[in-house]
Amino acid sequence: MVTIYDIAKQANVSAMTVSKVINNTGKISEKTRQRVKKIMEDLNYVPNSMARSLVLQETKMLSLLIPDITNPFFTTVARGAEDAAMRLGYKLLFGNSDENLTKEKEYVDMILSTRVDGVLFSAASDLSGPHLQTLRTHRIPFVLLDRAVPGFDCDAVTGDNREGARRLVEHLLALGHRRIAMVNGSLLVSTARERLTGYKDALKLNDIPPDDELILEMSYKQFADEEALHRLLALPSPPTAVFAGNNFIAVGIIRKLLDMGISVPDQLSVVCFDDLGASVIDPFFTVVSQPAYQFGAMGIQLLIERIKGTTTPEWKKLILPSELIVRNSSAPPNAHAG
Incomplete structure (x- = not known):
């Protein structure tokens, strides 16, 4: 597989210069830019996220951590989050804590090691505070989803x-x-x-x-x-x-x-x-x-705005409305009940 280091060696430039060409950033002479691009074409090079991150300091990777992927609510949340992330140019890593704090911590450790740009986080419980603090200490933006955590004032998408x-x-x-x-x-x-x-x-x-x-x-x-x-x-x-x-x-x-x-x-x-x-x-x-799909989609939108610094400094709290749907499981009480 061709890497940016192969391109850099053949073009007699640094890997950082190649990354700047890929991302169209930095001051590079037009002659150098065209030479690097020509070598990339000749070698059929496809830029990857790591090359982009050398200059932009971002991976275009986000994480979604939810408490129960088997619950239809969170399944639909995940669908909305993934669709929004893909539409906005990001990939999404999924984690399922099973409402287990130990498992949640393992996912937070994985998030740190993969250098994601931000996390959409639905907490296992009120005791998830130390995990959020870990993200905050490492300056990884996060948005709370569905569940609040005492002691953490932050961006959040919740229901009524x-x-x-x-x-x-x-x-x-x-x-x-x-x-x-x-x-x-x-x-x-x-x-x-x-x-x-x-x-x-x-x-x-x-x-x-x-x-x-x-x-x-x-x-x-x-x-x-x-x-x-x-x-x-x-x-x-x-x-x-x-x-x-x-x-x-x-x-x-x-x-x-x-x-x-x-x-x-x-x-x-x-x-x-x-x-x-x-x-x-x-x-x-x-x-x-x-509106489970909107929980995920709006959470990702808010997270990316926070990552890019395009939102206000104040934390945003989005509360999504619910709908009463009357079906067949409710009826007047049986006259003989109770």
């Missing part, structure tokens, strides 16, 4: 979790439900806290005191606690509806309910935050849907 959750619970209240359970993700994740606040807002606005017995905290990755669901349904006054903190939790709940012979929504309504994506042929869940 509190408002979206409030609207979803108000939909259930309008159907006549009064005993509404919430099965949520870890409260070490900002979106879970915000969705819980929205859930409580809706109840309080309708003079319904939140009941701690109806609130479960687990993982966003999937609902697997069948015993917890049994306890919920065995309460003296059981819920007639369940608000799942995300789509994976909702799918897990539905599977457990099917195993238990409980019909949705005839015997129990189930709604959730985030849609299941285009893979669902027959949409079933009533959801608050977020």
